[in-house]
Amino acid sequence: MRALVKNPVLILIVTLSWFAVGTGICRAMTEDEANNIQLYEQLAPGVVNITSTVLERDFFFNVAPREGSGSGVVIDGKGYILTNNHVIADAEKLEVTLANGRKYTARLVGTDPDTDVAVVKIEAPKEHLVVVPMGSSDNLRVGQKVLAIGNPFGLGQTLTSGIISSLGRSLRAGDGSLMEDVIQTDASINPGNSGGPLIDSSGRMIGINTAIFSPTGASIGIGFAIPIDTVKGVLKDLIERGYYAYPFLGATLMTLTADSAKALKLPVEAGAMLVDLATGGPAQKAGLRGGSTRAQIGNNILIVGGDIIVKVDGQPVTDANQFLRYIRKLRPGDRIKLEVVHWKGGRDTVTVTLGERSSRSRRSKS
Template identity: 70%
Template sequence: MKLPKVTATIGIFGFFVALTVQAWAYTRDEENNMELYERLAPGVVNITSTILERDFFFNIIPKKGVGSGVVIDKRGYIVTNHHVIEDASKLEVTLANGEKYTARLVGSDPDTDVAVIKINAPPSELVVIPMGDSDNLKVGQKVLAIGNPFGLGQTLTTGVISSLGRSLRSPTGALVENVIQTDASINPGNSGGPLIDSSGRMIGINTAIFSPTGANVGIGFAIPVNTVKRVVEEIIERGYYAHPWLGATLLTLFPDVAEALHLPVRRGVMVVEVVPGSPADRAGLRGGNMQAQVGNYLLLVGGDIIIRVEGKETAQAEDVIRIIRRYRPGDRVRMDIVRWDGSRERVTVVLGERPRTNRYRW
């Protein structure tokens, strides 16, 4: 606990004592925290979502949820998590000054857990939080999280980047990569709020915590801002994010399976099924055409085995998906494959745009 510094001056006759109280002395770190909160907190909004559910008697019961969002420009665009607005029939945004606005959903991408909503508020009421760069972050770097946990109003928590390059499952089960791990407290209601660096730039969107109890235990995760920027730009432009699409069902080839099937390679990614007319089909990739039992598993085999994509070895199905995600629809991707007969070829796939309603993910 800090105490004010007190000095006493005694007059020559001892008739008076003059007390001088020195102002509170804050550390540079504290001053940085306070300055950033005062400047940026007005750019963090509270989002209340109303979801219509039915009870046992099929009566419609409104159910409310809360989350946070970040104002990203003066036009009223706000970025948040997909799971904050998922299935909402009504969205209400409360600014830091208490003003409330009905928001409309611009679009969302469940695979990255990013959503964009918009309000019609005067530009003078909107404080924009600038976006930074998440490619050059360092473990140990100071971060701040601003949000609205438990609906108590805006709060600030601080911490450091605990780890980088984490992977996290989105609400759809898709793998979100390069996730930021932090020990800054993130609690229910913080979802969709910004993770900020010491210069006042947003480096991530707080999205989840790891906790056996549901409360913060010092392990929180944020979607990197470079992912957010890429997705948000497209959502604003077209209402959704266009994922690259190969058009094939993939399965990791394990050494024991390769040995049991007498394959010429021990590791790679089996093409189990190819969607007719898909980019994979047009490139000449072949899926399985016969069934084989390996242990307790019945596999569809006979298709190609992908061993490299753009020169990078692919030992697991996730490796292929990870590389493809770096490209956009229309890009050309080279793949080195091994045919079922042992011959090796290189094919070029022109990636398509993944259908928005399709059971084939890749």
């Protein structure tokens, strides 16, 4: 120490070194931190806050407005914004706040409850809009880094990070329909994050944050996002038609299990059994037959007697959900070949032209 005291230059160097260590100045930023900062600064301006006003009746039946809040993401320079259907459901008024604080009245362009996707539009100058680019959800891997940007609890422009925890999850939409191939992530998602983007490390949107699993209502590290490829599948129709045209078979189906087939003494072990047919629907027009009688198997009462679908377009059908997933990927007007086993024996190949399912929520463009 005596030598140091006698050397003012060394004293200055040591003092600055201690100060740098103590304040963290000398710590180099990690590559991951730099990536987080870059992506946030680049993309956060493209994430908006959406305020929805819903009219409700109070205890005395007086109409009172109730506000809700969610997130959205700008997808082009024309002012189209992607969000969740449940963020804007039943709204009488929609207001979008950009990251720069500017507010715009938004109109609902289209919505699809089945995928919990909606599109709204604002009339804003192109120079005020930052577009978040879309990637692909086709080749995602568990363990891959992801970022979520949104407005949890109304706190704008919040960034959280995590990984893809699982793929191929199933999730019930607010209307009860089953969403397939949902992304699970541990990136913190809370109320208000809904409709915001899930982003990969290259800055591409790979999903739309939609829900969390939590007994408390706050994030416990189990969040879900709609894959961007699912969004792309309905997006064009939502913008052009206001709704997505789903194919319609006109039949209620039930999975035929091996135990049920054995108890009913059927010549097949698995398939999708037709329970009920819509009058005048595609299945009925093609000559298929639905159930006609009741049968008790164990504690279950089944409607039996209908045709059993065992193949669709040459592919084996093992259960009703598998068959419906196949149909869901088609469009109205597509023709499918079904191999069916009749209840009283015999097989047939039947061609069915799919109809269009009436939408539960159609909004035409104004």
